[in-house]
Amino acid sequence: MHDREVTAIIGPSGCGKTTFIRTLNRMVEMSSGLRIEGSVRYREQEIYGARIDPVQVRRRIGMVFQRPVVFPQSIYENVAFGLRLDRAPPEEVDAAVVRSLQRAALWEEVRGILKRPAFELSGGQQQRLCIARALAVDPRVLLMDEPTASLDPAGTQRIEDLLFELKREYAVVIVTHNMQQAARVADRTAFFFGGRLVEVDDTKRLFEAPRDPLTEQYITGRFG
Amino acid sequence: MDQPVLRGEGSVGAAGHADPVAAPTPASIAPARRTPWWAWALSPIALLPLIFIVLIALVLLFSGDLKLLFEPGFWSFNFYFNPLAPSQAVWAFPLYLVGTALTAGIALALATALSLALAISTTVYLPAWLGRSLGTLTNLLAGIPSVVYGIWGYVVLAPYFGLTLQPALRSYLGWIPFFGGPLSETASGTGVLLASLILTIMVVPLTTAIIRDSLVSVPHPLLEASFALGATRWETTRRVRLRVARSGVRGAVFLGFGRAIGESVAVAMVIGGQTQIPPSIYSGTSTVSAFLLYQQDSAFIYPALLHALVEFAVVLLLITLVFNYLAQRASGERGAVGPTSAAGI
Amino acid sequence: MATDTMTSRAAPEDLGHRSPRLARRMFMDRLLRWLLPLSFLLVLLPLFDLLYYVGVRALPTFTVATVTTNPVGFGGGLLAPIVGTLVLISVATGFAALVGIAAGMYTAEFAPRPIARTARLAGNLLAGIPAIVVGYFGYFLFVLATGNFSTLAGAITLGIFMVPYVYRVCDLALARVPHEQREAALAMGARRGQYLLRIALPIAFPSILTGIFLAMAIGLGETAPLVLTAGWSNTPVTNLLGPTSYLTGIVYQNYQFPTTLGNLVTLAFQAALLLVVIVLALNIVVQFIAERYRKRLRGLF
Numbered sequence: 119m120h121d122r123e124v125t126a127i128i129g130p131s132g133c134g135k136t137t138f139i140r141t142l143n144r145m146v147e148m149s150s151g152l153r154i155e156g157s158v159r160y161r162e163q164e165i166y167g168a169r170i171d172p173v174q175v176r177r178r179i180g181m182v183f184q185r186p187v188v189f190p191q192s193i194y195e196n197v198a199f200g201l202r203l204d205r206a207p208p209e210e211v212d213a214a215v216v217r218s219l220q221r222a223a224l225w226e227e228v229r230g231i232l233k234r235p236a237f238e239l240s241g242g243q244q245q246r247l248c249i250a251r252a253l254a255v256d257p258r259v260l261l262m263d264e265p266t267a268s269l270d271p272a273g274t275q276r277i278e279d280l281l282f283e284l285k286r287e288y289a290v291v292i293v294t295h296n297m298q299q300a301a302r303v304a305d306r307t308a309f310f311f312g313g314r315l316v317e318v319d320d321t322k323r324l325f326e327a328p329r330d331p332l333t334e335q336y337i338t339g340r341f342g
Numbered sequence: 343m344d345q346p347v348l349r350g351e352g353s354v355g356a357a358g359h360a361d362p363v364a365a366p367t368p369a370s371i372a373p374a375r376r377t378p379w380w381a382w383a384l385s386p387i388a389l390l391p392l393i394f395i396v397l398i399a400l401v402l403l404f405s406g407d408l409k410l411l412f413e414p415g416f417w418s419f420n421f422y423f424n425p426l427a428p429s430q431a432v433w434a435f436p437l438y439l440v441g442t443a444l445t446a447g448i449a450l451a452l453a454t455a456l457s458l459a460l461a462i463s464t465t466v467y468l469p470a471w472l473g474r475s476l477g478t479l480t481n482l483l484a485g486i487p488s489v490v491y492g493i494w495g496y497v498v499l500a501p502y503f504g505l506t507l508q509p510a511l512r513s514y515l516g517w518i519p520f521f522g523g524p525l526s527e528t529a530s531g532t533g534v535l536l537a538s539l540i541l542t543i544m545v546v547p548l549t550t551a552i553i554r555d556s557l558v559s560v561p562h563p564l565l566e567a568s569f570a571l572g573a574t575r576w577e578t579t580r581r582v583r584l585r586v587a588r589s590g591v592r593g594a595v596f597l598g599f600g601r602a603i604g605e606s607v608a609v610a611m612v613i614g615g616q617t618q619i620p621p622s623i624y625s626g627t628s629t630v631s632a633f634l635l636y637q638q639d640s641a642f643i644y645p646a647l648l649h650a651l652v653e654f655a656v657v658l659l660l661i662t663l664v665f666n667y668l669a670q671r672a673s674g675e676r677g678a679v680g681p682t683s684a685a686g687i
Numbered sequence: 688m689a690t691d692t693m694t695s696r697a698a699p700e701d702l703g704h705r706s707p708r709l710a711r712r713m714f715m716d717r718l719l720r721w722l723l724p725l726s727f728l729l730v731l732l733p734l735f736d737l738l739y740y741v742g743v744r745a746l747p748t749f750t751v752a753t754v755t756t757n758p759v760g761f762g763g764g765l766l767a768p769i770v771g772t773l774v775l776i777s778v779a780t781g782f783a784a785l786v787g788i789a790a791g792m793y794t795a796e797f798a799p800r801p802i803a804r805t806a807r808l809a810g811n812l813l814a815g816i817p818a819i820v821v822g823y824f825g826y827f828l829f830v831l832a833t834g835n836f837s838t839l840a841g842a843i844t845l846g847i848f849m850v851p852y853v854y855r856v857c858d859l860a861l862a863r864v865p866h867e868q869r870e871a872a873l874a875m876g877a878r879r880g881q882y883l884l885r886i887a888l889p890i891a892f893p894s895i896l897t898g899i900f901l902a903m904a905i906g907l908g909e910t911a912p913l914v915l916t917a918g919w920s921n922t923p924v925t926n927l928l929g930p931t932s933y934l935t936g937i938v939y940q941n942y943q944f945p946t947t948l949g950n951l952v953t954l955a956f957q958a959a960l961l962l963v964v965i966v967l968a969l970n971i972v973v974q975f976i977a978e979r980y981r982k983r984l985r986g987l988f
Contacts, residue, residue: 487908
């Protein structure tokens with residue numbers, strides 16, 4: 119996965135997309151009943167390395183979930199959550215909150231209501247708030263697990279627009295079950311099936327000339 | 343810039359990977375249905391507990407002398423009782439209220455801190471099997487009869503407190519208000535400190551069980567979101583878990599306080615029984631519940647005392663009902679807060 | 688990355704890099720990971736100390752005579768209190784089970800929503816009423832009314848104190864019977880009463896049993912309601928309308944005497960030991976059934 123690119127992960131449900139993306143910032147360790155092997159490297163450094171704490175990984179590699187998960191706090195405090203952990207000075211927190219909300223294309227909508235509880239926002243706004251919250255700690259990589267799964271078309275559209283902005287500065291990995299979405303937003307696409315990576319290629323090439331017959335069957339809609 | 347930032351190989355075997363979004367199945371609530379007339383007519387059966395509460399309140403209200411509650415003597419701080427002239431007695435109810443508030447307050451402060459530590463250990467830090475076994479052992483504390491705590495406190499702990507612990511505390515911490523005072527106060531071992539500590543142990547299983555339940559029921563996605571932002575386990579606990587579970591913790595504190603106020607036997611056995619505002623934490627004093635218990639045999643002799651005690655009981659009933667109601671309010675209709683919580687049910 | 692406005696805060700590319708602040712945060716987490724579980728010592732130490740000393744004081748002189756003779760003067764045994772406690776707890780449990788199960792069944796299955804809400808609240812409030820207050824209530828209602836202290840007065844007073852435990856567990860157990868069971872039964876044309884007796888009660892039975900055991904454990908350990916109602920008698924109770932002794936009473940009456948005076952204090956510890964053993968056994972059975980029941984319910988889904 120490359121910097122300043124959107125990589126999409128597609129595949130039928132239950133194929134391990136979510137589990138895969140959760141390995142990328144060691145969120146898998148939260149669930150029980152898992153066996154973890156193999157390696158994941160970030161700029162040639164092993165993120166499962168003995169010296170590396172998951173906390174360090176997750177600072178660098180942010181994540182947004184299927185459903186928007188807002189903390190029961192104000193909009194401002196939601197975005198500031200990660201910065202508060204670092205005891206960042208107030209003016210720095212202020213600046214970062216504004217900047218993150220701007221990048222998540224939410225600033226214009228919430229600038230007057232920063233102190234309101236976050237759950238008063240609409241679903242799409244909440245999801246963008248979650249993106250802003252993830253951006254506030256200045257990650258290099260942003261993992262998105264079906265970020266539009268619970269949104270209406272308008273909300274989905276806004277998130278997709280946002281992805282084009284975000285990839286200017288971040289490496290973005292997005293899991294989606296929607297092939298059109300992958301085709302629209304991703305530079306590269308990976309196809310997973312049965313817990314394995316079947317094929318990964320430039321999005322265009324993957325959709326137009328898949329090398330693996332399984333991929334072809336899937337994208338032409340014969341199963342899944 | 344073509345250098346990959348994130349690259350990987352290998353496999354993750356998912357064995358029974360639970361859906362992180364799935365909420366635990368709530369206790370099923372009977373679906374909406376038409377209510378036949380007889381269901382209303384026979385509802386006193388369901389309301390038997392309420393009927394008992396009303397009955398207890400009414401019996402106590404009519405057995406004593408309610409006027410006492412409005413006499414200044416009842417609310418005075420100067421206790422006076424002469425067996426030869428019992429009608430001139432001054433019962434000094436506030437003295438006992440002070441003792442009650444003091445012992446229950448100290449006990450709850452300690453119990454809350456301890457319970458938070460225990461509950462966070464089991465839900466956040468310890469492996470599940472260890473947390474469960476230690477939790478079961480803690481629950482056993484709830485089963486020990488209060489009278490057994492009392493005799494253990496009086497026969498085993500009080501001599502140790504009087505001869506060793508309290509003199510030591512007094513000489514090292516004497517500069518803190520209420521930790522000093524005359525040496526003679528420390529000698530008996532019984533008093534505010536011992537009573538509060540025993541109350542703490544008695545209340546801890548209940549408060550821990552309720553706090554643990556409320557910590558466990560914090561939705562998983564919230565915790566994951568916090569971890570995904572790079573928060574440590576402790577930060578997630580402090581900033582998300584405890585924040586979301588706040589009302590459960592509050593419910594536990596109210597319930598524990600109600601329980602501590604009402605405990606009569608164990609407290610009566612270790613608090614000394616002096617009718618005074620304790621000058622130090624080593625001093626003896628009394629509580630409303632304890633006074634009700636150890637004056638009952640005299641009350642059978644002096645009707646005036648019995649009348650006063652009934653009013654003590656009325657006020658005590660009122661206070662405990664208020665705290666228990668607050669506990670229920672804090673934790674919802676079918677909330678974790680209940681008499682059987684300490685047994686894990 | 689040259690245009691990155693966040694360069695001031697941008698983390699170095701070394702993944703393992705730890706700022707002092709990050710190091711402190713991680714240290715705090717690890718510290719608490721070891722520190723917080725130590726709190727179990729603060730709880731378990733008193734528990735084991737109590738069990739140890741009760742054992743040490745009670746066991747050396749615990750003989751067959753301890754449980755076969757009656758208390759006399761400055762000594763004697765525990766026969767009458769044991770019999771008294773058994774009689775008291777039997778009658779009280781019968782009363783509490785009857786009331787608690789009836790009310791619990793009605794609350795869970797038939798009561799209209801607002802009634803059920805009120806009833807559950809009342810059940811929890813009743814459990815919060817201090818035992819000593821219930822004791823005074825029993826004294827005025829039963830003792831003053833009948834003119835004497837009696838086993839029955841003690842048992843009923845104790846029973847009222849035990850009701851909320853049975854009630855709550857019964858209500859919860861019935862409410863936790865899976866929806867599908869209920870729907871399947873009603874879909875087959877069963878009336879609600881039939882569903883309750885044939886389907887729900889058998890499923891909930893082990894759980895209700897834990898409620899009864901729990902109530903027994905609570906009742907066995909109570910002193911305050913009995914002090915004001917049951918009177919005292921050093922011979923085994925033969926008449927429910929006569930007074931009786933009980934194990935908690937022995938502890939409460941004897942604990943303050945000098946240890947040199949007969950075997951009063953030892954007898955108190957022996958009564959305490961019996962109480963602890965019985966109550967802990969009941970609690971362990973409760974935990975055991977509750978665990979089994981949880982597994983069984985899980986199998987039903």
